Amino acid sequence: MMSGTVKIAWKNVSKRFGNKVVLDGLSLDAYEGKSLVIIGGSGTGKSVAIKTALGLIAPDKGHVAIDGLKVRPGDPSDPGLNQIGMLFQSGALFDSLTVWENVAFKLLKAHKMKRPEARARAIEALEQVDLEPDVANRAPRELSGGMLKRASLARAIVTRPAILFFDEPTTGLDPVTADVINRLIVRQVKSLGATAVTITHDMASMRMIADEVAMIENGKIRWRGGLDGIDSCADPAVCAFVQGRSIED
Numbered sequence: 001m002m003s004g005t006v007k008i009a010w011k012n013v014s015k016r017f018g019n020k021v022v023l024d025g026l027s028l029d030a031y032e033g034k035s036l037v038i039i040g041g042s043g044t045g046k047s048v049a050i051k052t053a054l055g056l057i058a059p060d061k062g063h064v065a066i067d068g069l070k071v072r073p074g075d076p077s078d079p080g081l082n083q084i085g086m087l088f089q090s091g092a093l094f095d096s097l098t099v100w101e102n103v104a105f106k107l108l109k110a111h112k113m114k115r116p117e118a119r120a121r122a123i124e125a126l127e128q129v130d131l132e133p134d135v136a137n138r139a140p141r142e143l144s145g146g147m148l149k150r151a152s153l154a155r156a157i158v159t160r161p162a163i164l165f166f167d168e169p170t171t172g173l174d175p176v177t178a179d180v181i182n183r184l185i186v187r188q189v190k191s192l193g194a195t196a197v198t199i200t201h202d203m204a205s206m207r208m209i210a211d212e213v214a215m216i217e218n219g220k221i222r223w224r225g226g227l228d229g230i231d232s233c234a235d236p237a238v239c240a241f242v243q244g245r246s247i248e249d
């Protein structure tokens, strides 16, 4: 088990939709400056867990704390929520704005930054995801799928957030773009000290980016540990999942 300062803590979080229990007393810590990867079968509540930390879904029971302070869902002044950069699975950009305006959206709107400075920051973020500065003035519809994903990632990191959430960042990407994304996640954590929480089904990506892995099953954490625990098959269900076998095999 890891030690250090707890940045994000899910404390006994439960959430149901109708009569479907999705999270059932989920408790999990994400440590400062570390990369936590969440794995688990489809529909087990991984995205819902992240959305409770983003303040987008309010738990029925329990709570999420950032820096020891309870997150206030929907409150734009919440100090924890303001530290978060998020790469959504869809990663949609506004087509009415240029790429740089999309990337700098939060700097322009929330931080009220002047346009030349915000544009320079956007170009810097685009460079970090290996996109050329000439992409800045283009419309999102002129970009390929992989370039869009990179631009969405640039938007997530442009505010230099202390916390980054990635929901399936490499899904549907070619191996080269997936590698850029993986390296970027590692760089954000290792050089900039960010805390990263990533949901992924991509086991190669998990191996590249994880300091620790947590597996969700039936709305709670089934297992957590390092990659060594996966390789030594500390929990047969986890190693079956990672190897892509059903547990009956």
Ligand SMILES: Nc1ncnc2c1ncn2[C@@H]1O[C@H](COP(=O)(O)OP(=O)(O)OP(=O)(O)O)[C@@H](O)[C@H]1O
Residues within 6 Å of the ligand: 017, 022, 040, 041, 042, 043, 044, 045, 046, 047, 048, 049
């Ligand atoms: N806003 C909502 N209203 C109703 N049901 C929801 C809502 N959000 C999620 N769910 C349900 O909660 C369950 C868990 O969804 P979630 O998106 O967290 O799964 P996941 O583990 O991220 O799955 P996947 O790996 O397929 O993305 C699903 O059955 C989903 O339909």
